[in-house]
Amino acid sequence: MLASLEIKQGSIVADIGAGVGYHTWRLARIVGPAGKVIAEDIQEEMLRMLKTNIENQGVNNVQVVRGTPTNPNLPEGGVDLVLMVDVYHEFSDPASMMTNIRKALKPDGRVVLVEFRKEDPKVPIQPLHKMSIQDVRSEIEPLGFKFQKVLAFLPWQHIIIFTAGK
Ligand SMILES: C[S@@+](CC[C@H](N)C(=O)[O-])C[C@H]1O[C@@H](n2cnc3c(N)ncnc32)[C@H](O)[C@@H]1O
Secondary structure (H helix, E strand, C coil): CCHHHCCCCCCEEEEECCCCCHHHHHHHHHHCCCCEEEEEECCHHHHHHHHHHHHHHCCCCEEEEECCCCCCCCCCCCEEEEEEECCHHHCCCHHHHHHHHHHHEEEEEEEEEEEEECCCCCCCCCHHHEECHHHHHHHHHHHCCEEEEEECCCCCEEEEEEECCC
8 A cells, every 4th residue: 555655765754643653664664764754643542552663663764743633733834745544534623634734735745545435335344434535525625635546456445645736
């Protein structure tokens, strides 16, 4: 999944809702020493486990950030790519989160949402935790994001990519 995003070395990537960091340390290796991963979550317990995991993985280009349910506290205009894996559907205030995420993106920056396919009844996940492409597009595009593409090679999830549209 990460390889399909064609992330360049030296990029600044934000892993929003990073959890215990499964994607964080992999991203850290992709962007390399000239790049940085900002790993953000709202749960202190997740961030504690994430810090242990990135230490154990031996990566030192990760900045750990505690956000709030409305703001991921990212630097303004400095992020090349925002990744959210199984996260967007959990937001209690998606419009505020996405407005702040858009502010954090560079003009050519991208946001990538990975969500379980609501369109496919065979995906064995509770409906509450699934999203359709139309659900996502109808919520995100009015905030200024431009739909770029969907990658459909994962068995259960869509990879939905937008640009900042600035
Ligand atoms: C299902 S986990 C996914 C973790 C990680 N992305 C992964 O793929 O392993 C969802 C995460 O989203 C976080 N989350 C929920 N609402 C959030 C918000 N408004 N801002 C940041 N993180 C949030 C939760 O704390 C949780 O760690």
